[in-house]
Amino acid sequence: MRSLNKILMLLCVLAIPAISYGQASNFAAPKSADTLHNPYTVNKAFLKLGEKTFKTDCTSCHGKSGKGNGPAAVALQPRPANLTADYVQKSTEGALFWKISHGKGSMPEWGGSLKPKQIWALVTYIKKDLK
Secondary structure, X not given: OHHHHXXXXXXXXXXXXXXXXXXXXXXXXXXXXXXXXXXXXXXXHHHHHHHHHHHHHOHHHXXXXXXXOOOOHXXXXXXXXXXXXXXXXXXXXXXXXXXXXXXEOOEOOHHHOOOHHHHHHHHHHHHHHOX
């Protein structure tokens, strides 16, 4: 039994770097996504739509402040991205729109359940309000 505990502990220690690295390393949008641009006017109502969409659909995994620490995050592999991190904030709006729309791994494909306007509002909210 002790050897089983040692093996389990070793596996946990080895998994920590992979878990903490999260979506950053292997979730890239195609270069063509960089050419996508928000076709909607950014105003107070649009930002409110982004905030509402984030609170409804994203906080369980990404957390209230977007750091990837929502209540569901502990069960996900890879861990949800920290949306306040430089690599996310420096991403183009088009790349973020593509990633949210298509998903990968534990990140759902939201393009099938959210309207494009909701996704663009979400992208704008992530870039403007989660810095």
